[in-house]
Amino acid sequence: MNYEKVLECLDTEGLIRFVQDVVRIDSVYDPGVPGADESRVTEFVSKFLRDDGFEVHLDEVAPGRTNIVAFLRGEAGGKTILMEGHQDVVSIGNREEWKYDPFGAEIVERDGKKVMYGRGSNDTKGNMGAAIFAARAIRDSKIPFKGNILLCIPVDEEGMMIGIKHFIEKGWAKGVDGALICEPEEKHLCVFQKGALRFRITFHGTQCHGCMPLTGNDPNWALARFIVELRQLENFEKDRLGKHEFLGWPSFTPTVLQAPVTGVAQLNVVPKEASLALDVRTVPGQEHDGIRRQIQGIVDRLSRQHSSGDDKFSATIEQLDDRPWTEISRDHPLVASAARAYREVMGWEEIYDGVPGATDGTFLQAWNNIPVLVTGAGDREIPHHVDEWVEIDDVIEASKIFALTALYFMES
Structure with a gap:
């Protein structure tokens, strides 16, 4: 099926506004400071999804720390693909070292490209937004599909990953056929994780x-x-x-x-x-x-x-x-679907890679044997840096790749 209509339905301006909105919310977790958690991101994103017509579930992991689980359901009989991007961000460090407001989400032009600055713009609120708007584009296209798109937006990826562990323990991962972990990997298809x-x-x-x-x-x-x-x-x-x-x-x-x-x-x-x-x-x-x-x-x-x-x-x-380290075969339908999507969006051959650290996908594969592929927008060396940034076009391209990957995988 030709899914060009899906890409036409991607609200790119809305996507960037959404990413700016969530980057402007400080979601650094600090157990010693009341209210220093993901709760305001949870409130904003869950309301956005509910108002937009998604089936939304909130699942408290710890006080002030709640996973968001949302579904876009298609016709019966297809596969379920999980797209995941976490709510929390790491500390900004010394604020005086930042040229840009770490929670300003300021967009500037650099080397002829528009770039958004802010903590989490790269890791991984840009990709969270890309996944949500990919699902919206599929829905708005009104193209019928079999299967389900499951959005998992957990807490605590930057810590001990209690969010994804809770997600699995509560049974949300049951029935998932493949997981797309949306992290800053320059859109490389990461088939290994350390x-x-x-x-x-x-x-x-x-x-x-x-x-x-x-x-x-x-x-x-x-x-x-x-x-x-x-x-x-x-x-x-x-x-x-x-x-x-x-x-x-x-x-x-x-x-x-x-x-x-x-x-x-x-x-x-x-x-x-x-x-x-x-x-x-x-x-x-x-x-x-x-x-x-x-x-x-x-x-x-x-x-x-x-x-x-x-x-x-x-x-x-x-x-x-x-x-544990993880691996997925390049021949797996999830990887093949992402590779096809990459080629169509980018216009050149896909690039394979590995994640130098662990992601929430580690536990999805280790505990539930769910095939996991990690990819997404953002320079992979920028996470946790002062003046963290992401290219606007990179986020839009990632959202297109996520949308096509989900559709190709569900029909595979």
């Missing part, structure tokens, strides 16, 4: 005076030994697996070192405990159970080697998160 394992490792010692370290046990030496071993493990995995075509290298990255864990740090006090936050990013060929055993093995071996005295090694491991 996995993520997060740990907090606490090293135990004995507090004492800094001038008499032998009267206690400094946990920082244990932490240092662990980091050296961790680096060796990372190098081993790099040698074993090599550099992945789309995902690059696996990594074992200490991100936060803290001593003491509680209380006031003082120069002349050996702390009782030290801690390390560890962010492991995995690629195909790595099994998370095996990595857990390797890390525990380092702790067990160092504990045996340094078992007594002021040099005693003692540590405990807490796993914080587990997000």
Whole structure:
């Protein structure tokens, strides 16, 4: 079927106004500040969808944090495609470093192209709007289709992803045949996603005076030994697996070192405990159970080697998160549909890629075995930067690709 009418029905001006409206709403989550959550985005977007005739459901995940679930239903007998874009954004950091108002959604011309600035314009409110307006264009075209379009607009993608976990646990993902995760990937078709394992490792010692370290046990030496071993493990995995075509290298990255864990740090006090936050990013060929055993093995071996005295090694491991890597075949109907849509909208061959981090799609595939493809508007290196931006034409093109992908997939 020729779906040119669908593209003609895409309200491009309305799309950009919508993106400006949601970018202007601060949805940075801060548990220490009342009202610093996604609630105002939830209110605005859910009202927009309801007023526009969508079937809308609100599902509270936590106080002030509510998922939006909306349906555009076609005729019975077709597939269900999920399009997902999250409500939350990351912190703006130091506001004085921003040239543009982080919540101004200002549109300016740069290098001959119109660009919108603002936190979330790129990651991923531009893509959220592109998905919503893609569904609107399909509806407004009045072209009949079999199947369903499910819009999931969850909270907390930038945190522990409690929104998508809740979405799955409540059964909303049942019956979904394919998921289009709308993230800033320069419209590349990302058929791989890196996995993520997060740990907090606490090293135990004995507090004492800094001038008499032998009267206690400094946990920082244990932490240092662990980091050296961790680096060796990372190098081993790099040698074993090599550099992945789309995902690059696996990594074992200490991100936060803290001593003491509680209380006031003082120069002349050996702390009782030290801690390390560890962010492991995995690629195909790595099994998370095996990595857990390797890390525990380092702790067990160092504990045996340094078992007594002021040099005693003692540590405990807490796993914080587990997000397996994902893969979808280029031959899958969802990928084939997106590739066809890309070629028709862009006028050249599709580009395949991989997501360097994890997305909400990680859990959709890992927990529900739903085929996941990640794509969307926005320079993939811009998320979380000061003066975050997205090209206006990029958002419009992504919306067209989303609309055609959904239609081609539902009829496949």
